[in-house]
Amino acid sequence: MGQKTKAIVINDRDNVATALVSIEADASLVIEHQGRRKEITMRSVVPAGHKFALCEINRGEYVVKYGEPIGIALVRIRPGEHAHVHNVRSRSRRDEE
Amino acid sequence: MTFQGFRRPDGKAGTRNYVLVIPSVGCAQHTAQSVAGSLKGAVYLPNTLGCGQIGADREQTKRVLVGFGTNPNVFSVLVVGLGCESIPAKEVAAGISASGKRVECLEIQSSGGPRRTAGAGRRLVKEMLADAARVEREPIPASELILGTECGGSDYTSGLASNPALGFASDLIIAEGGTVILSETPELIGAEHIIAKRARSRGIAREVLEATAWWENKAIESGQDIREANPSPGNIAGGITTLEEKSLGCIYKAGTAPLEEVIPYACSPSKKGLIFMDTPAHDIEQLTDMVAGGAQIVAFTTGRGTPIGSPIAPVIKLTANGELYRTMSDAIDVDVSRLLKGSETLKHAGQRIFERIMVTASGKRTKAERLGQRDFCIFTVGTHI
Numbered sequence: 001m002g003q004k005t006k007a008i009v010i011n012d013r014d015n016v017a018t019a020l021v022s023i024e025a026d027a028s029l030v031i032e033h034q035g036r037r038k039e040i041t042m043r044s045v046v047p048a049g050h051k052f053a054l055c056e057i058n059r060g061e062y063v064v065k066y067g068e069p070i071g072i073a074l075v076r077i078r079p080g081e082h083a084h085v086h087n088v089r090s091r092s093r094r095d096e097e
Numbered sequence: 098m099t100f101q102g103f104r105r106p107d108g109k110a111g112t113r114n115y116v117l118v119i120p121s122v123g124c125a126q127h128t129a130q131s132v133a134g135s136l137k138g139a140v141y142l143p144n145t146l147g148c149g150q151i152g153a154d155r156e157q158t159k160r161v162l163v164g165f166g167t168n169p170n171v172f173s174v175l176v177v178g179l180g181c182e183s184i185p186a187k188e189v190a191a192g193i194s195a196s197g198k199r200v201e202c203l204e205i206q207s208s209g210g211p212r213r214t215a216g217a218g219r220r221l222v223k224e225m226l227a228d229a230a231r232v233e234r235e236p237i238p239a240s241e242l243i244l245g246t247e248c249g250g251s252d253y254t255s256g257l258a259s260n261p262a263l264g265f266a267s268d269l270i271i272a273e274g275g276t277v278i279l280s281e282t283p284e285l286i287g288a289e290h291i292i293a294k295r296a297r298s299r300g301i302a303r304e305v306l307e308a309t310a311w312w313e314n315k316a317i318e319s320g321q322d323i324r325e326a327n328p329s330p331g332n333i334a335g336g337i338t339t340l341e342e343k344s345l346g347c348i349y350k351a352g353t354a355p356l357e358e359v360i361p362y363a364c365s366p367s368k369k370g371l372i373f374m375d376t377p378a379h380d381i382e383q384l385t386d387m388v389a390g391g392a393q394i395v396a397f398t399t400g401r402g403t404p405i406g407s408p409i410a411p412v413i414k415l416t417a418n419g420e421l422y423r424t425m426s427d428a429i430d431v432d433v434s435r436l437l438k439g440s441e442t443l444k445h446a447g448q449r450i451f452e453r454i455m456v457t458a459s460g461k462r463t464k465a466e467r468l469g470q471r472d473f474c475i476f477t478v479g480t481h482i
Binding site for chain 2: 005008010018019020047048049050051063065066068069070071083084085088089090091
């Protein structure tokens with residue numbers, strides 16, 4: 001990973017990346033994802049440490065980071081969109097049963 | 098590989114050499130503080146419990162107090178009680194003296210009141226300190242280390258960098274034959290299946306899953322959804338969205354070793370290797386119980402920053418948040434933020450942490466020790482009256 005890396009994808013199964021620095025709206029990043037290089041444009045500011053979607057995540061689908069589900073999308077989340085508490089909720093034990 | 102430590106009569110080895118003053122009840126706390134306060138090398142526990150406790154709660158408090166006295170970082174102990182409390186000072190003292198170290202006991206009501214008790218206590222502690230000064234560090238195998246691991250004030254850098262780097266160091270400790278404690282059960286929720294898969298047996302895997310279910314149900318019984326209370330506002334501002342995301346980042350601290358045992362709060366491991374201790378996520382309660390269980394040293398990752406330390410064990414603070422290291426350099430020991438910039442490898446950062454653990458075990462003071470942080474809190478499980 002070079003000095004200029006602004007975001008990191010931890011696992012190939014992930015559908016979000018984590019910003020390592022604050023990324024301004026409309027900025028484009030080239031991200032390596034599942035063996036392909038993708039250009040993703042931020043739809044809003046993504047603060048340092050926050051996540052953005054790498055692909056379309058439909059409402060009710062899992063948000064995946066570290067190769068594991070970390071939550072459920074509350075609404076459809078588009079590529080480059082900030083994914084956080086406003087559009088992702090925790091899976092409760094009821095979801096798992 | 099060895100560290101320079103203190104051998105104790107029961108065969109265990111410590112990284113520090115304190116004389117500990119334990120108030121066995123909150124009413125004796127101030128007197129205990131007056132005894133230890135002015136004497137270098139003596140510390141007291143800010144314990145407010147010990148009375149009005151029944152059943153499992155009483156047992157837990159006693160176990161923590163005895164555990165602290167028994168911890169090999171402690172050379173000898175003075176227990177100070179009041180005289181009428183639920184957990185008599187003599188009972189705590191008897192539990193500790195099984196370790197073979199010198200334990201004395203004073204009760205305020207039978208020693209002529211707080212001033213006389215403090216005076217008698219200071220005379221005893223001065224004797225103990227003189228004896229403690231004669232003990233020297235000697236080479237102790239790293240296999241005798243019990244490292245507590247913790248994360249607190251986490252942000253996105255914790256799961257990405259500082260926890261994985263600590264995990265690398267955890268693997269090195271275990272490769273030396275040592276023990277690493279992973280705890281903080283509520284912050285295993287969402288990742289418990291990963292730890293359970295590493296269990297040595299199906300029984301141990303089941304214990305992991307039962308522990309996390311217990312915590313989640315406990316919250317539900319009191320009308321709370323634990324996944325709404327955790328992550329904290331600070332975690333959320335720092336990029337962590339859900340409890341599952343936090344937990345998945347937390348478990349990296351445990352490295353890759355198989356899970357050997359699941360133990361209750363403040364109990365001692367009976368095996369070496371990676372151990373899971375069932376504890377609350379409350380930072381100070383978690384710290385307290387790992388030390389009560391015998392951890393002689395703790396490695397603690399943070400992203401937002403926290404100064405806490407233990408009265409008797411060195412707590413090494415690690416961060417991968419470079420900004421935090423600059424702004425809170427009085428509280429943070431090791432910076433691994435270069436991992437995120439790509440200018441340090443995980444192996445190199447993990448090795449640095451392992452080396453810091455070894456030199457700290459041999460006497461190098463942590464920032465928390467220099468700050469005089471003596472944080473202590475016992476988790477209560479029942480009603481007290």
